Amino acid sequence: MHLNEFPQAADASAALAQAVAADLAAAIETRGRATLAVSGGRSPVPFFQALAQAALDWPRVTITLVDERVVPPGHADSNAGLVRQYLLQGQAAVAAFLPLVNTAANPEQELATAQTLWQTPDVVVLGMGDDGHTASLFPAAAQLAAGLDAANPHALLTVVPPAAPHTRISMTLAELRRSGKLYLAIAGANKRAVLDTALQGVNDTYPISYLLQPSEKPLHVYWAA
Numbered sequence: 001m002h003l004n005e006f007p008q009a010a011d012a013s014a015a016l017a018q019a020v021a022a023d024l025a026a027a028i029e030t031r032g033r034a035t036l037a038v039s040g041g042r043s044p045v046p047f048f049q050a051l052a053q054a055a056l057d058w059p060r061v062t063i064t065l066v067d068e069r070v071v072p073p074g075h076a077d078s079n080a081g082l083v084r085q086y087l088l089q090g091q092a093a094v095a096a097f098l099p100l101v102n103t104a105a106n107p108e109q110e111l112a113t114a115q116t117l118w119q120t121p122d123v124v125v126l127g128m129g130d131d132g133h134t135a136s137l138f139p140a141a142a143q144l145a146a147g148l149d150a151a152n153p154h155a156l157l158t159v160v161p162p163a164a165p166h167t168r169i170s171m172t173l174a175e176l177r178r179s180g181k182l183y184l185a186i187a188g189a190n191k192r193a194v195l196d197t198a199l200q201g202v203n204d205t206y207p208i209s210y211l212l213q214p215s216e217k218p219l220h221v222y223w224a225a
């Protein structure tokens with residue numbers, strides 16, 4: 001784990017956007033294309049706004065999601081809606097976008113469609129809830145064991161959070177490990193305390209802990225006070 005600390009959220013977002021843009025440029029240089037998976041929730045807006053202004057070969061970039069709520073695309077809780085509003089703007093407006101949910105009619109059908117279109121990301125930007133969930137790998141969810149199964153061959157699964165709204169489609173831990181560079185963007189004292197607890201060892205109560213162990217590839221944490 002590499003911890004980058006910032007006094008202000010704007011500084012963390014700007015630094016994260018710069019690092020992610022450099023990774024995407026490197027992937028384009030190496031293989032002609034780049035895929036970025038981003039998180040939703042409340043936190044990523046300043047990062048999206050900063051990244052949307054980066055000078056990149058955006059037509060060669062595909063943006064997708066780490067996780068999505070199974071809601072119609074126009075719903076206020078849609079992570080795709082957030083991406084469309086704040087990231088697919090400015091220079092980034094010409095990037096390709098691969099949503100995980102199209103109609104929300106049937107979660108398993110949405111999952112099957114998303115799996116067929118899925119591209120393992122070069123860069124992943126994770127968030128973390130105050131309960132230690134990352135992507136939609138929620139503590140105590142019935143699907144958590146499958147989501148954390150190191151041998152799970154699937155990139156995505158559906159998850160029903162025990163204490164949060166909406167069925168989700170989420171990347172599995174196995175697919176996060178198969179992905180390229182991993183970032184975690186968090187802010188505030190509460191999330192820092194959760195991170196510090198999760199750093200003490202693998203614990204299903206804090207699914208993020210699985211990515212924090214010394215044996216894992218580095219997770220680049222951007223934390224703003």
Ligand SMILES: O=C1O[C@H](COP(=O)(O)O)[C@@H](O)[C@H](O)[C@H]1O
Binds near residue numbers: 066068130
């Ligand atoms: O439900 C979700 O929550 C996490 C954390 O969101 P935040 O609002 O506390 O920033 C997010 O990473 C995830 O993508 C989202 O679906």
